[in-house]
Amino acid sequence: MIEVRQLAKRFGNTPAVREVSFGVSAGELLVLVGGSGCGKTTTLKMINRLTEPTSGTVLIEGQDVSALPGHVLRRGIGYVFQRVGLFPHMTVEQNVAVPLSLLGWAAGRIRERVGEVLELVEIDPSLRHRRPAELSGGQQQRVGVARALSSEPKVMLLDEPFGALDPLTRDRLQQSFVGIRKRLGLTAIFVTHDMIEALLLADRIAVMNDGRLVQVGTPHELLASPADEYVERLVDTPRRQARTFDELMAGVAR
Amino acid sequence: MDLLPGYLTAHLQLALVALLVGIAVSVPLGVLAARVRWLEQPVLGVASVIQTIPSLALLAAMVPLLAAAHLPSIGYLPAFIGLVLYSVLPILRNTVTGLATVDPALIEAARGVGMTPRQRLVRVELPLAMPVIIAGIRTATIWTVGIATLSTPVGATSLGNYIFTGLQTRNQSAILVGCIAAAVLALTLDGLVRLVAVGWERRHRGLLGVALGATALLYLYTGVTLGRELLRTQHERILVGAKTFTEQYVLSEILAGQMMHETGTPAEVAQALGSTVAFDALRTGDIDVYVDYSGTIWATLMHREASPTNRSDVLSEVEQFLRERHGIVVVGALGFENAYALAMRRERAERLRVRRISDLVLHAPTLSIGGDYEFFGRAEWRAIRERYGLGFATERSMDSSLMYQAVAQGNVDVISAFSTDGRIAALELVVLEDDRGAIPPYDAVILASERLRRRHPEAIDALRRLVGTIDGDAMRRMNLAVDEGGQSPTAVARAFLEALWNRE
Numbered sequence: 001m002i003e004v005r006q007l008a009k010r011f012g013n014t015p016a017v018r019e020v021s022f023g024v025s026a027g028e029l030l031v032l033v034g035g036s037g038c039g040k041t042t043t044l045k046m047i048n049r050l051t052e053p054t055s056g057t058v059l060i061e062g063q064d065v066s067a068l069p070g071h072v073l074r075r076g077i078g079y080v081f082q083r084v085g086l087f088p089h090m091t092v093e094q095n096v097a098v099p100l101s102l103l104g105w106a107a108g109r110i111r112e113r114v115g116e117v118l119e120l121v122e123i124d125p126s127l128r129h130r131r132p133a134e135l136s137g138g139q140q141q142r143v144g145v146a147r148a149l150s151s152e153p154k155v156m157l158l159d160e161p162f163g164a165l166d167p168l169t170r171d172r173l174q175q176s177f178v179g180i181r182k183r184l185g186l187t188a189i190f191v192t193h194d195m196i197e198a199l200l201l202a203d204r205i206a207v208m209n210d211g212r213l214v215q216v217g218t219p220h221e222l223l224a225s226p227a228d229e230y231v232e233r234l235v236d237t238p239r240r241q242a243r244t245f246d247e248l249m250a251g252v253a254r
Numbered sequence: 255m256d257l258l259p260g261y262l263t264a265h266l267q268l269a270l271v272a273l274l275v276g277i278a279v280s281v282p283l284g285v286l287a288a289r290v291r292w293l294e295q296p297v298l299g300v301a302s303v304i305q306t307i308p309s310l311a312l313l314a315a316m317v318p319l320l321a322a323a324h325l326p327s328i329g330y331l332p333a334f335i336g337l338v339l340y341s342v343l344p345i346l347r348n349t350v351t352g353l354a355t356v357d358p359a360l361i362e363a364a365r366g367v368g369m370t371p372r373q374r375l376v377r378v379e380l381p382l383a384m385p386v387i388i389a390g391i392r393t394a395t396i397w398t399v400g401i402a403t404l405s406t407p408v409g410a411t412s413l414g415n416y417i418f419t420g421l422q423t424r425n426q427s428a429i430l431v432g433c434i435a436a437a438v439l440a441l442t443l444d445g446l447v448r449l450v451a452v453g454w455e456r457r458h459r460g461l462l463g464v465a466l467g468a469t470a471l472l473y474l475y476t477g478v479t480l481g482r483e484l485l486r487t488q489h490e491r492i493l494v495g496a497k498t499f500t501e502q503y504v505l506s507e508i509l510a511g512q513m514m515h516e517t518g519t520p521a522e523v524a525q526a527l528g529s530t531v532a533f534d535a536l537r538t539g540d541i542d543v544y545v546d547y548s549g550t551i552w553a554t555l556m557h558r559e560a561s562p563t564n565r566s567d568v569l570s571e572v573e574q575f576l577r578e579r580h581g582i583v584v585v586g587a588l589g590f591e592n593a594y595a596l597a598m599r600r601e602r603a604e605r606l607r608v609r610r611i612s613d614l615v616l617h618a619p620t621l622s623i624g625g626d627y628e629f630f631g632r633a634e635w636r637a638i639r640e641r642y643g644l645g646f647a648t649e650r651s652m653d654s655s656l657m658y659q660a661v662a663q664g665n666v667d668v669i670s671a672f673s674t675d676g677r678i679a680a681l682e683l684v685v686l687e688d689d690r691g692a693i694p695p696y697d698a699v700i701l702a703s704e705r706l707r708r709r710h711p712e713a714i715d716a717l718r719r720l721v722g723t724i725d726g727d728a729m730r731r732m733n734l735a736v737d738e739g740g741q742s743p744t745a746v747a748r749a750f751l752e753a754l755w756n757r758e
Contacts, residue, residue, distance in 0.1 A: 050366055075368030085363030089381045098377075099367050147367070 007056035034208035078148030264411035276341030284349025328540035333405035348390025352383030495544030507747030516716035549694035586721030597671035624666035676734025
């Protein structure tokens with residue numbers, strides 16, 4: 001479905017992403033994980049050309065993304081932003097409708113579709129006419145997901161979508177997202193620096209470090225056989241936490 | 255149709271249209287400057303330089319520029335262009351700032367959902383920059399309404415007419431009316447812009463509707479009255495010019511009243527024109543008729559010395575010069591002279607034993623002289639200085655209506671008085687004898703454009719009936735009635751005309 005080949009980006013003389021290659025098959029969720037500055041967000045942005053690559057190619061359904069004008073390409077790909085990115089001067093409804101109006105949908109059809117996706121992300125219809133500033137952080141990001149989903153894209157890109165939320169809200173949104181994705185059979189790339197989030201959500205995980213792809217594999221493969229010391233360290237934290245948690249639970253049981 | 259007082263309507267016609275054009279120029283320019291980075295500094299720089307020009311000077315500078323371009327240089331156009339230029343900076347700067355301060359994350363979001371650069375601008379950047387742009391428009395609104403009062407000296411009617419007339423004729427209440435009306439208008443329009451902004455921001459349909467409706471009505475009214483006026487200007491209207499002092503206001507009203515009475519053609523007065531502005535305006539046909547003084551033309555335009563002090567010689571040479579060189583019709587002399595004259599307080603002159611200008615030479619280095627705005631730049635002053643070897647300790651320019659008060663109160667020792675000014679006698683001043691003949695005679699003459707003679711020969715005939723009807727005493731009385739008696743120039747002119755018509 002998505003094919004990334006030797007994708008690289010330099011900012012001036014500084015390489016941000018060094019010849020990264022991976023594939024995502026239809027209906028799969030790939031989580032790009034790594035520390036800050038590892039190039040994961042840049043890699044994500046090169047897929048819908050928010051950032052133009054220095055070299056390499058990206059194919060979506062076999063088609064080179066550089067063949068289309070950038071804005072046309074982006075209209076077909078759902079994108080959820082790190083800092084939400086809702087337009088503050090528009091209502092919830094208007095925000096969700098933006099991609100549809102850009103695609104030239106008729107007003108009636110837009111209204112219907114906006115209702116559907118807001119229901120999908122569990123936003124109460126009474127909030128439709130509110131401005132983003134009047135919503136909680138969790139509600140805002142639900143609307144952000146709804147906007148990305150509104151035009152029924154085949155591919156979704158998510159840039160640390162739940163990073164800024166409190167743990168409870170994040171958990172609820174993660175659960176909702178898992179459900180929605182299963183239901184729609186979405187192909188998605190999800191960027192996070194949180195290994196636990198990666199392990200919980202991913203079909204496969206791609207670990208990046210210093211602009212390079214270090215390991216790609218299922219959560220199980222990563223836990224069982226980390227490719228190098230860096231991956232080892234990344235998976236060690238959740239593993240240790242899980243052990244501590246188990247001990248605590250055992251103590252409670254006794 | 256004219257629901258509002260004439261000066262207010264004229265003021266709206268200037269300020270509202272200038273603002274609209276200012277917005278239409280500045281916002282796109284601001285967008286361009288925000289997009290094309292290297293343009294930002296030059297564009298903002300030019301706008302800032304325009305802003306540093308004193309507003310009155312900016313409007314006045316339009317007169318020769320437009321005349322050089324063979325465009326109407328007196329009246330609406332120069333004031334309008336000056337106001338547009340003045341309104342540009344605040345809107346432009348706020349547009350650039352507003353666009354520059356849009357959160358980059360939102361610009362990326364706009365790109366991310368697939369907007370083209372133009373869609374991004376229209377749907378995201380401009381709406382988000384709007385509060386800052388509106389703030390700029392509000393500043394421009396207040397400036398434009400305020401500065402529009404300075405349109406009067408370039409011949410455009412505005413609320414400034416109250417102020418300038420009041421200043422010239424020492425009518426404090428007229429000055430106050432003008433100032434307060436301009437201030438109230440500025441605040442009202444500012445409030446209206448604010449209302450539009452608030453309604454838009456809060457998505458308040460009712461508020462927005464009321465504010466936009468009121469704005470639309472104002473523009474409709476302005477548009478209709480302006481359109482009607484422009485149409486009328488092209489056909490049936492005689493424009494009488496007046497320079498910046500009481501006598502000119504009275505005389506211009508007399509000329510206008512006489513022509514309307516005799517021919518039925520509407521005649522209007524363009525007030526407070528500088529003296530060369532008035533002459534240029536007549537030459538280019540921007541005004542049709544005004545009163546000038548033979549000595550002024552003699553000295554300023556013909557660059558002649560005062561040697562032949564014979565009134566009729568000067569008059570006939572001036573007539574010939576105007577006819578042959580400028581195609582201007584000299585209708586005739588009104589019958590009095592209004593000469594530049596040096597005047598002092600009687601008591602002070604007697605103490606210093608000064609009777610003639612040559613007596614001043616000894617004392618001048620310790621004395622100060624006050625003159626109207628033009629005086630120290632005029633050929634007559636150069637001639638006086640050279641002929642007598644006069645050098646005063648200080649030269650102070652001031653409004654001609656204030657200089658009599660200034661000399662009477664001893665703020666200055668000598669002034670460049672006008673010999674027909676009633677305040678010379680009223681304030682116990684004496685006119686010093688020009689014993690070396692540096693000052694030419696100043697017969698008041700009616701000058702008319704060639705166009706007026708072609709189009710309205712009957713108006714020229716009407717004016718000719720005024721020739722020789724006003725002697726020095728009559729003019730002094732009329733001036734005094736305005737300056738000290740508190741009457742309006744229009745009323746004084748009407749009284750004169752009615753007496754004239756009754757005699758016939």
